[in-house]
Amino acid sequence: MTDSPELVESALGLQGSPTRKPRSRQLAVIDRDEVAKRICQGALLFIYNDLVINASSWTRSHPGGELAILHFVGRDATNEVLAYHSSEALRRVERYAIARVVVDPQRGWTPLTPPIALGLVRHEDGQRGHWRREGRLRLAAAESSQNSDSSSNGRKDLAVLSLQPEQLEPSDSSLDQQKQHLYALAYRDLKSKLEAAGLFDKPGPLYGYGSDIIRYAALGALAIFFYLKTTGWSGQMASALFLGLMWHQLTFLAHDAGHTGITGNWTKDRAIGIAVANCIGGLSIGWWCDNHNIHHLVPNELEHDPDIQHIPFFAISKQFFGDLWSSYYKRIMAFDAASKTLISIQHRLYYIVLSLARVNLYVLSYSYLLGPKPRRNLMWATEMMGVAMFWTYFGSMIRHLPSWQMRLAYILVSHVAASPVHVQIVLSHFACSTEALGPVESFPARQLRTTMDVVCSPNIEFIHGGLHLQVTHHLFPRMPRHNLRQASSMVKEYCKDQELVYQEHGWIDGNKKVLNVLEDVANQLQFLKEVADNEIEEKLR
Numbered sequence: 001m002t003d004s005p006e007l008v009e010s011a012l013g014l015q016g017s018p019t020r021k022p023r024s025r026q027l028a029v030i031d032r033d034e035v036a037k038r039i040c041q042g043a044l045l046f047i048y049n050d051l052v053i054n055a056s057s058w059t060r061s062h063p064g065g066e067l068a069i070l071h072f073v074g075r076d077a078t079n080e081v082l083a084y085h086s087s088e089a090l091r092r093v094e095r096y097a098i099a100r101v102v103v104d105p106q107r108g109w110t111p112l113t114p115p116i117a118l119g120l121v122r123h124e125d126g127q128r129g130h131w132r133r134e135g136r137l138r139l140a141a142a143e144s145s146q147n148s149d150s151s152s153n154g155r156k157d158l159a160v161l162s163l164q165p166e167q168l169e170p171s172d173s174s175l176d177q178q179k180q181h182l183y184a185l186a187y188r189d190l191k192s193k194l195e196a197a198g199l200f201d202k203p204g205p206l207y208g209y210g211s212d213i214i215r216y217a218a219l220g221a222l223a224i225f226f227y228l229k230t231t232g233w234s235g236q237m238a239s240a241l242f243l244g245l246m247w248h249q250l251t252f253l254a255h256d257a258g259h260t261g262i263t264g265n266w267t268k269d270r271a272i273g274i275a276v277a278n279c280i281g282g283l284s285i286g287w288w289c290d291n292h293n294i295h296h297l298v299p300n301e302l303e304h305d306p307d308i309q310h311i312p313f314f315a316i317s318k319q320f321f322g323d324l325w326s327s328y329y330k331r332i333m334a335f336d337a338a339s340k341t342l343i344s345i346q347h348r349l350y351y352i353v354l355s356l357a358r359v360n361l362y363v364l365s366y367s368y369l370l371g372p373k374p375r376r377n378l379m380w381a382t383e384m385m386g387v388a389m390f391w392t393y394f395g396s397m398i399r400h401l402p403s404w405q406m407r408l409a410y411i412l413v414s415h416v417a418a419s420p421v422h423v424q425i426v427l428s429h430f431a432c433s434t435e436a437l438g439p440v441e442s443f444p445a446r447q448l449r450t451t452m453d454v455v456c457s458p459n460i461e462f463i464h465g466g467l468h469l470q471v472t473h474h475l476f477p478r479m480p481r482h483n484l485r486q487a488s489s490m491v492k493e494y495c496k497d498q499e500l501v502y503q504e505h506g507w508i509d510g511n512k513k514v515l516n517v518l519e520d521v522a523n524q525l526q527f528l529k530e531v532a533d534n535e536i537e538e539k540l541r
């Protein structure tokens with residue numbers, strides 16, 4: 001089922017927008033220099049096929065979030081747009097075209113660097129061509145810009161900067177642009193083949209969510225049964241365990257809803273997401289989507305992907321030792337004394353920290369809901385009510401337990417039981433490349449380089465909730481979870497034809513790889529510390 005045109009328009013807040021034009025009009029052809037010039041003047045333009053799409057006036061209302069668009073300004077976003085949108089939304093994209101470009105059939109569109117990747121955002125004064133530096137990124141720091149200022153990253157710098165087209169030129173890429181273009185074209189063929197094979201259609205209850213729903217209900221019923229029918233420690237801990245296991249399983253359902261992978265309708269899936277994530281799980285589906293969409297679009301980019309930004313607990317690259325700026329959290333990830341201590345033993349703390357990672361999800365969810373990002377609309381109010389509902393039922397369950405020790409144990413057991421999902425999420429990316437290969441890299445090559453599968457038998461894949469087939473999921477995020485296994489064999493063929501690596505490891509092997517990365521970074525930190533200590537000793541001698 002697709003969204004209605006009205007819904008899409010209203011989701012974007014675009015009814016009556018001056019940028020909305022009839023499809024039949026003739027569009028002028030402009031060149032790359034002109035696109036760069038207009039971006040410098042403040043227009044948020046990206047390329048879709050050979051169309052120049054103008055997103056300037058509605059990025060804040062975009063259902064996929066503002067940052068999603070900002071990361072693709074000046075770039076060819078055709079594959080990303082194809083991957084993330086319903087057919088109805090795709091039909092609408094062309095309405096926001098303002099011009100055409102001539103795309104080189106061999107090499108595709110030569111990308112420009114999005115201003116956000118230079119640490120620049122449009123200035124609050126709303127003047128055309130006014131930019132401000134929101135943070136110093138490594139890419140921008142390396143450039144000698146005529147506007148370069150020495151402002152600190154931490155505070156908001158309101159100085160007005162201008163941007164010149166030559167600053168949008170990406171630095172030399174080690175990648176072969178022609179090859180990247182071929183990967184991108186072959187990806188579109190692959191998507192058509194998967195569509196023809198019916199793999200984007202919802203599977204019936206027998207192959208789809210039928211057995212999952214029975215499992216969720218059984219876990220919930222067992223949690224309630226033990227809670228109501230027992231009074232001792234073992235019964236109550238059994239209740240906490242089943243509750244945690246139900247949350248664990250429901251996280252996968254919320255994940256599918258956030259990707260519009262259950263009904264295919266954005267509003268219906270968001271409603272399911274609120275029921276599951278907010279009401280039953282106490283989290284925010286809005287926060288999750290905002291965060292997760294960016295993770296999907298810029299996976300493993302140190303300064304941009306929130307899913308690998310876990311300072312002070314984890315660092316998967318030594319680049320984090322340098323106080324990096326997070327374009328998602330809009331703050332410096334300060335590598336302070338706490339980070340130095342925790343990261344030097346991160347491989348030992350790994351499972352302990354992850355066992356309580358759900359607490360971090362509450363913090364992130366509520367900071368998002370109460371922060372400036374979400375619009376205060378009906379969706380937001382429903383999310384808030386959902387969270388209130390969660391604390392009412394869970395709070396009341398905890399309050400009625402006989403002792404504080406049992407209350408604490410119930411909270412711990414239920415939260416730890418829900419934690420394997422965090423190991424699963426981290427496993428898919430932590431051991432993969434974090435190299436920044438720039439905007440020339442195609443969508444499929446980026447996803448394949450930064451993502452890996454966990455090999456497991458179909459009989460136990462419900463434990464992984466579909467997330468073990470992460471490679472295919474990252475290439476086709478809207479594909480229903482239950483079709484991923486079948487699709488992954490076609491993805492493997494695509495990789496073979498294109499000579500791209502499809503990364504997959506067993507559960508134990510994958511965990512070992514993650515621990516090795518963490519230990520390696522911890523050792524590098526230790527080494528730097530020893531060098532610094534030696535230098536101090538030398539000086540004191």
Ligand code: HEM
Nearest residue numbers: 063064068072077080084085086089093096259260266293
């Ligand atoms: C004119 C251009 C665009 C329009 C009209 C548009 C519209 C929409 C709509 C209506 C949705 C809700 C899901 C759906 O109904 O399919 C959506 C979601 C999304 N969009 Fe866009 N979008 C545009 C451009 C982009 C671009 C350039 C990107 C990133 C490269 C992007 C990334 C996303 C993401 C990640 C989602 C979330 C997917 C989900 O919730 O399942 N969009 N967009």
